[in-house]
Amino acid sequence: MSAIHPDEINAGRLSGALPLDRPQPIDERTGDGTLIDDPAVRAPLVLNNRSFHDITNTVCGYVEQKPGGWWYILLFLAANIAGLGTLMIVYLLVTGVGVWGLNNRVDWAWDITNFVFWIGIGHAGTLISAILCLLKQKWRTSINRAAEAMTIFAVICAGTFPGIHVGRMWFIWMVFPIPNSNAIWPNFKSPLLWDVFAVSTYFTVSALFWFMGMIPDLATLRDRAVLRMQASKDGPTVLPFLSLRVDQLRAWIYGFLALGWRFSSRHWLHYEKAYLLLAGVSTPLVLSVHSIVSFDFATSVLPGWHTTIFPPYFVAGAIFGGFAMVLLLMIPARELYPNMKDFITLRHMENMAKILLVTGSMVGFAYAMEFFIAWYSANQYEADVFIWNRVTPDWLHPRGAPYWWAYWAMIFCNVVTPQLFWFRKFRTSPLWIFVVCAFVTVGMWFERFVIIVTSLHRAFLPAQWGMFFPSIVDIMTFVGTCGIFMFLFLLFLKFLPAFAMSEIKNVTPQASPHDHH
Amino acid sequence: MARKQSKIFKTPTGETVYGMMAEFATPADVYHAAEKFRDAGFKNWDLYAPFPIHGIDEAMGLKTSRVPLLTGLIGLGGAGVGFAFQYWVSVYGYATVVQGKPLGAWQAFVPVTFEIGVLFTAFTALISMLAFNTLPMWYHPLFKKSRFLRVSDDRFVICVESRDPNFDPAKTRQMFESAKGYNIDLVEE
Numbered sequence: 184m185s186a187i188h189p190d191e192i193n194a195g196r197l198s199g200a201l202p203l204d205r206p207q208p209i210d211e212r213t214g215d216g217t218l219i220d221d222p223a224v225r226a227p228l229v230l231n232n233r234s235f236h237d238i239t240n241t242v243c244g245y246v247e248q249k250p251g252g253w254w255y256i257l258l259f260l261a262a263n264i265a266g267l268g269t270l271m272i273v274y275l276l277v278t279g280v281g282v283w284g285l286n287n288r289v290d291w292a293w294d295i296t297n298f299v300f301w302i303g304i305g306h307a308g309t310l311i312s313a314i315l316c317l318l319k320q321k322w323r324t325s326i327n328r329a330a331e332a333m334t335i336f337a338v339i340c341a342g343t344f345p346g347i348h349v350g351r352m353w354f355i356w357m358v359f360p361i362p363n364s365n366a367i368w369p370n371f372k373s374p375l376l377w378d379v380f381a382v383s384t385y386f387t388v389s390a391l392f393w394f395m396g397m398i399p400d401l402a403t404l405r406d407r408a409v410l411r412m413q414a415s416k417d418g419p420t421v422l423p424f425l426s427l428r429v430d431q432l433r434a435w436i437y438g439f440l441a442l443g444w445r446f447s448s449r450h451w452l453h454y455e456k457a458y459l460l461l462a463g464v465s466t467p468l469v470l471s472v473h474s475i476v477s478f479d480f481a482t483s484v485l486p487g488w489h490t491t492i493f494p495p496y497f498v499a500g501a502i503f504g505g506f507a508m509v510l511l512l513m514i515p516a517r518e519l520y521p522n523m524k525d526f527i528t529l530r531h532m533e534n535m536a537k538i539l540l541v542t543g544s545m546v547g548f549a550y551a552m553e554f555f556i557a558w559y560s561a562n563q564y565e566a567d568v569f570i571w572n573r574v575t576p577d578w579l580h581p582r583g584a585p586y587w588w589a590y591w592a593m594i595f596c597n598v599v600t601p602q603l604f605w606f607r608k609f610r611t612s613p614l615w616i617f618v619v620c621a622f623v624t625v626g627m628w629f630e631r632f633v634i635i636v637t638s639l640h641r642a643f644l645p646a647q648w649g650m651f652f653p654s655i656v657d658i659m660t661f662v663g664t665c666g667i668f669m670f671l672f673l674l675f676l677k678f679l680p681a682f683a684m685s686e687i688k689n690v691t692p693q694a695s696p697h698d699h700h
Numbered sequence: 701m702a703r704k705q706s707k708i709f710k711t712p713t714g715e716t717v718y719g720m721m722a723e724f725a726t727p728a729d730v731y732h733a734a735e736k737f738r739d740a741g742f743k744n745w746d747l748y749a750p751f752p753i754h755g756i757d758e759a760m761g762l763k764t765s766r767v768p769l770l771t772g773l774i775g776l777g778g779a780g781v782g783f784a785f786q787y788w789v790s791v792y793g794y795a796t797v798v799q800g801k802p803l804g805a806w807q808a809f810v811p812v813t814f815e816i817g818v819l820f821t822a823f824t825a826l827i828s829m830l831a832f833n834t835l836p837m838w839y840h841p842l843f844k845k846s847r848f849l850r851v852s853d854d855r856f857v858i859c860v861e862s863r864d865p866n867f868d869p870a871k872t873r874q875m876f877e878s879a880k881g882y883n884i885d886l887v888e889e
Contacts (some may be wrong), residue, residue, distance in 0.1 A: 235750060235854035360789065368794035371786040372801060372808040380815040388822040395826055403750075403852040410849050442836035445843070446851045448734075448760060450833040451752035456765040457829035464775070464821045467814075475811050688854075689751040696731035696753050 214611055217530035228322055228690050230525045235688050241522050242400070242682045243407055250677055253519055261669035268663010271656050272347055280350050282656045288649030289639045293657045294348040296631040297664065299476055300504070301341035302382065303497070303627065306469050307505020308334025309389060312396070313465035316458075322534060324686040325526035328400075329516075330509050331393040332679070336671040337508070338386045340664040345378070374478035381475040388468055392461045395454075400680035402441035408433035473497045480634065486564035487572070487638030490556065496549035503542035503597070504627035506535055507620040512672060514617045516681075526682055529611050536610040539623065543601030546630075550598065564643070572641045573633065585650065586637040589629050596626025709862050709869060716889040718841040719745075719861040720872050721848065722881030727753050730856035733879035734759040737858065740875065744864035748848070748857040767832060771824045778820025783813040841887050859887060 213219055217226040229238070275282050285292055308330035315323035349355055358379045360369050369376050408430040411418060421427045444450070474494035481493040510532070517523040557565040573590040575583035584590075600622040603609040609619070636651050675681065688694055709717035724730035727749070734747050738761040747753075747760060786809040790796075795803050830836065842848045842859060851857050858881065860872050869886070876884045 239750075239853045360785070366794065368789040370796065370798055371790055371812060372798050372805065374811075377811040377815075380812045384815040384819045388818060391822050391826050395829070399750075399852070406849040406852040409843075410846060413846055438838065442830065443838040443840065444835065445840055446748045446750060447833070448747040448749060448753070448756050449762060450835070451749070452757050452762055453765045453767050453829045453832045455752050456767045457771070457825040460768055460771050460825040461822055464818050464825070468818045471811065471814060471818075478811075685751040689754075694727055694751060694753070696727040696755065696759075 214529035215524065217528040218533060218611060226528075226530050227692075228325070228528075229687060230528055233525055233691070234693070235691070238684055238687055238691070239403060239407075241525065242680055242684045242687075243404060245520060245676065245681050246404060246678060247407070251519065254673060254677065258670065258673045261666050261673060264663060264666025265670045266663075266666075268660055268666055271660040271663055272343070274656060275347055275660070276352055280348060282654060283660075284652045284654040284657050286649060286651070288642070288647050289636055289651035291639060292636050292651045293632075293653050293661060294344045295479075296628065296635050297661050298341050298344035299497075299631040299635075300628050301337045301344075301664065301668075302385075302476060303473060303501035303504045303631075304508045305334040305337035305341065305385070305389070305505065306473060306498070306501035307509050308332070308337075309385075309392075309465050309469040310502050310505065311509070312392060313462040313469065316462040317466060321690045322531055324683055324690050326509065326513065326531060326535075327686070328393075328396065328683045329513060329675075329681055331389065331396070332675045332681075333509060333512060333672065334389050334505075335386070335393060336668050336675075337505075338382065338389065339671070340668050342382060342386065343664060343667075345382075374475065374482050377475045378479055381472045385468060385472045388461070388465060392465060395458065395461065396683055396686075397680060398441055398444050398454075399446065399685040400683065401437045402444040402446065403684060404680065405434055405437040405441050408437065470498055473501045480638075485638055485642060486562075487568040487634065490553065490565075492549055492552055492556070496546070496552075499542050499545040499549065500597075500627060500630060503539065503546055504623065506538050506542065507623035507627070510535055510539075510616055510620045511624060514613045514620075516676065517613070526687060529613075532613055532616055533607075533610045536604045536616050536619075539619070540601050540604040540610075543597060543623070547598035550594065568638060568641070572637055584637060584641065586633070586640065589633050589637065593626050593629040593633050596622040597630060600626070707862075709867075711886050711888055717862045717869070718887045718889045719859045719864075719867070720869065720876070720884065721842070721845065721857050721859040721887050722876035722879075722884040723847065724856040724858065724879075724881055727856060729880045730858065731756065731759050733858055733876075733881060736875065736879050737860070740866065742860060742864055742866050744861040744867075746859055746861075748842075748851045748855075748859065750852060750854060750856075765832070767825065767828050770828045771821055774824040775817050775821030779813050779817030781820075782816030783809055786812055841889055845885070845887060847883060847885070 215230060217230070219226045233241070283292070283294065285294075308327075311323050311330040312327040312334075315327075346355065349358075357367070358369065358376065412428065412430045412434065417428075419429045421429055421432055474497065477493035477497035480488035481490060483489060513523075513527055514532075517527050554569050557569045571580075571582045572584040572586070574587065576587035577583040577585050600619050603615065603619055609615040640650060641648055711717055722733075724733055730747060730749065731753060734756060737745055738759065747756065749756070753759075783806075787804055787806070790809075791803045797803065801808070847855070848857060858876070860867055866872075873884050
């Protein structure tokens with residue numbers, strides 16, 4: 184193996200894989216220099232006056248350098264958990280849904296809870312990439328790629344659950360309108376079918392958007408590999424005994440995926456328009472997906488589900504939970520790759536914390552509204568669900584519900600903890616944001632559990648009343664999807680450009696054709 | 701690539717010339733150079749930059765992209781097809797009374813119509829972008845130039861193709877020089 188190419192040394196230093204030779208300036212008042220309160224001063228989006236070349240080196244460095252030991256350890260753990268989850272899914276498929284704790288009374292429980300939980304998490308990625316794009320929020324450029332990746336992986340996890348919960352797996356194709364010899368077609372008046380279309384469209388469009396955004400960055404990785412091959416005759420090989428160079432493999436794979444992108448301005452013209460169109464169409468799409476998910480519940484007659492507030496309430500909750508997950512992933516990544524702090528500044532953190540505060544309060548408002556409507560509608564069943572089934576503990580009053588703890592866990596995690604972000608100190612501290620996000624993620628899981636299980640366990644007839652106890656397979660399948668999610672995300676960090684380089688370059692001051700001469 | 705051209709230029713080594721490229725140091729330099737080439741009436745030339753430079757379409761005199769028009773038409777068409785398909789299934793293909801609603805109750809078809817419209821729009825946006833750019837195209841004469849490969853990092857390049865009626869090796873070189881271009885080089889086909 185030859186000496187490291189100078190570009191690689193630079194990339195390693197910049198990506199944080201090699202020791203950093205420059206301290207991060209931390210100021211009492213402006214943090215890393217981005218927390219400027221003066222509205223006349225524009226906070227920098229990229230710290231330390233990074234040049235275009237620095238940005239390329241840093242981002243490509245994550246792909247081209249050997250990752251730290253933590254990456255292998257986490258990947259090993261995630262792969263094992265994902266494998267365990269896969270085993271549980273196989274066990275379910277060969278045995279039947281009876282391996283879950285579902286029963287005749289509570290016939291949707293962890294499966295649908297997990298489905299709604301994961302699909303909700305996905306929404307933040309599209310919000311960041313599409314809605315913030317339309318609103319010309321330039322700070323989105325350093326988080327959109329990772330957030331979109333997270334969206335796609337979350338939707339993969341989400342899609343698993345409705346896919347496997349149908350019982351007779353060999354009939355799953357019937358959810359799609361496929362011509363068949365029985366001449367049977369799906370019922371287009373069913374929200375469950377709308378859901379099939381919404382989720383599959385959402386996945387497809389998110390993947391297209393993600394891929395299109397990556398085309399120029401993949402071309403950058405291709406060109407760097409080719410340049411390294413031209414610069415020296417030998418370099419690291421794929422396997423010790425194989426003479427195929429890693430850079431050759433990169434040139435082929437990234438080159439194939441980049442579709443021959445050559446950074447032509449005539450191409451950029453169409454590209455930017457198409458990108459804007461995808462953003463424009465993803466915006467109503469993301470709002471429609473969780474609305475349609477909420478229709479699964481809202482169009483039924485079950486008290487606790489049958490409410491018109493569900494679509495906006497679900498969308499706000501999805502964005503809330505999704506932003507928490509973005510931060511849960513980005514805060515550790517930013518510590519593990521110190522130079523990510525050039526791109527993900529404290530101001531990014533603060534902005535996202537503010538969004539958490541807003542959406543968390545919207546969710547809190549929706550919770551309150553459910554009580555108001557239960558009272559205002561004078562509907563006996565609604566009142567029973569909210570006052571007795573959810574809030575009142577069974578040890579306090581005989582009419583109380585055994586699931587009171589789930590409701591109060593949800594209120595504490597989703598409504599109380601984000602209120603910390605009214606204070607600047609918490610908003611600008613990555614550690615505190617991380618802690619709150621962990622609470623929010625748990626709380627959002629409980630929200631879906633409360634909606635689904637507590638509503639079902641006290642339906643109209645006392646004969647329908649029962650409890651739900653998860654089986655070990657229930658629990659392990661959920662844990663397994665977390666492993667699948669982490670596994671995919673770690674692969675993404677290592678093998679794909681984790682930041683949208685061309686977009687970040689475009690928001691740096693030196694990118695303007697007018698200010699400089 | 702078959703092309704009509706009156707003159708065929710050769711490099712000193714006898715290879716056909718694709719065009720002439722030059723590098724520029726900053727977005728501002730390349731922007732002003734683009735204005736010069738636009739004003740000189742060049743047609744077959746292109747500017748390569750690591751990101752879409754703001755306002756470069758004007759500096760180059762490019763026409764508006766047709767991607768939005770095509771995408772809008774096909775997106776709406778897709779939504780129409782989606783609606784028609786649901787209507788056909790519910791009224792003719794497999795007419796079943798559900799929830800006591802009329803067979804062709806259009807309100808219930810709105811969500812899926814919308815989703816199918818979005819799906820068509822998204823695919824059209826991506827595919828028409830690639831089609832207008834004649835991508836994928838994994839080979840291009842410029843890829844043989846090591847210096848060109850730095851465009852994906854931090855360089856700005858203008859390349860004038862030899863098929864442009866105004867192309868002339870000596871005069872084009874002069875134009876590049878006067879517009880602050882450097883590393884001026886012929887590109888082989």
